[in-house]
Amino acid sequence: MALHLYNTLSRQKEPFVPLNPPYVGLYVCGPTVYGEPHLGHARAAVTFDVLFRYLRFLGYRVRYVRNITDVGHLEGDADEGEDKILKKARLEKLEPIEVAQRYTALYHQAMDALNVLRPSIEPTATGHIPQQIAMIERILERGYAYVVNGSVYLDVERYRQDFPYGILSGRQVEELLAGSRELEGQAEKRHPYDFALWKRAEPSHLMQWDSPWGRGYPGWHIECSAMSIHYLGVPFDIHGGGLDLVFPHHEAEITQAHACFGPEAQNQARFWVHNNLVTIQGQKMSKSLGNFITLQEVFSGKHPKLSRPHAPMALRFLFLQAHYRSTVDFSEEALMAAHRAYLRLMTAYERLLEVRPGSYSTWAVAPWREKVFAALDDDLNTAAALALFFEQVDFILRLRRQEAFLTPDDLALFQQTWREVLQDILGLLPVLQVERSKWNQTLNLLLALRRQARLEKNFALADLIRDRLQEMGVRLLDFPDETLWEWAE
């Protein structure tokens, strides 16, 4: 079985075949950097991190582009809202770029903690104004947009004459009209569903650029079209993002690509892949509902719904235990359950590394390995893949007790599969610390002293070492024949 991905465009799983093997172009909508990264950012990042890692594992040469939106993303209805970045800058009395850089840094910090790999290219919207202007000019030349008072809007009605509109979201213009409310300040637009490619800036506007239509700034949707196509060409292989971006953002991107390049754009991307959202008590996290939880709050435990700090890996595992296209309902209980599961699995993995081979095998590794990759190939079914590993935890313990055996080759393949899938593809960090360092050497000395104390029945000293280490965040795990340790969260 080869990798299959669910394509939002076709509403079914399709075999993944790159347009230009071995190269794969992957574009994912990154954060709008006007606030602290939250659970939703983590879900999307982890989802596409796994896809990125798996594609690389399969031998593809992946160019992974994930943008930073630092201009153009408006608040509120229609296109009359305030730019999110600018609003934050005004409220906090900062330069817009100061806001963007602060929250970009926090985003990176949180992603690093989650062991999310940096993309190959992380372009900013403000860094690609010329590309956006060029694209808008071309759309105008081709007649799919119009200029009003220094702003440029995409002419959906004109577009519909040549291309189907709404193919990604399944929406019809008539339905949009029926469902749309009375929106204010749309006098400039010919139709309510036209959207802005470029907006005229008032003199007081903090971020503005020269353009053929006067001073202004780009609309939200154009940045992703311009940057993805700039770095990946058109069409490219995979465009990803959160499910809530399907409409209008991604629909607009497809429209812009066709308007700019014609039918050759082929929906801009071959595959459109969307991760589902994180809910809190069954409801979507959103600013308006005021129920969103930031990653810093999860990691620090400083949130009314949380009683203690939580390890980033617990969150990563929580997401991996669900399929990426189903919602994950976040709760501290679920997070702690995921953490325990993660500890159990990774502890077994590290036990596996200590197993010695036998002269014969009592179990067939290869078919199991096949099943693991079949699960991943099946639209990244990480939950099913993890279950296959859990099923082998007991086997590892029997291997270690010499009640089961694997030949050197089988054992190597078994260990390799654990490493490849859990560490390389799913991005789970090991629990126990085994690297050589001053810290480790010091700690090992303490463990040796404690072992000696226990042998001499000097339990007061042994417990003192254990308790003081616990205070420093190191939890000791006493096994019959050895003592291991892990970071207590």
Place this chain on the structure above:
RNA sequence: GGCGACGUGGCCGAGCGGUUAGGCACGGGUCUGCAAAACCCUUUACGGGAGUUCGAAUCUCCCCGUCGCCUCCA
């Protein structure tokens, strides 16, 4: 109102016509100087109704309920 997703054992969560998914929690036990951890054992579920089928959690229809999108959101 339109479009879409989903309802699985205490909780989370796979499942795509026929095997115990798996995890967490609870309970019992083993190990341990104590504690923690670890390990062993244990609990058979699929919103309701009708239909198709030898056989349905899995397909069809109806009903009930939850959620998402249609406005910014990952």
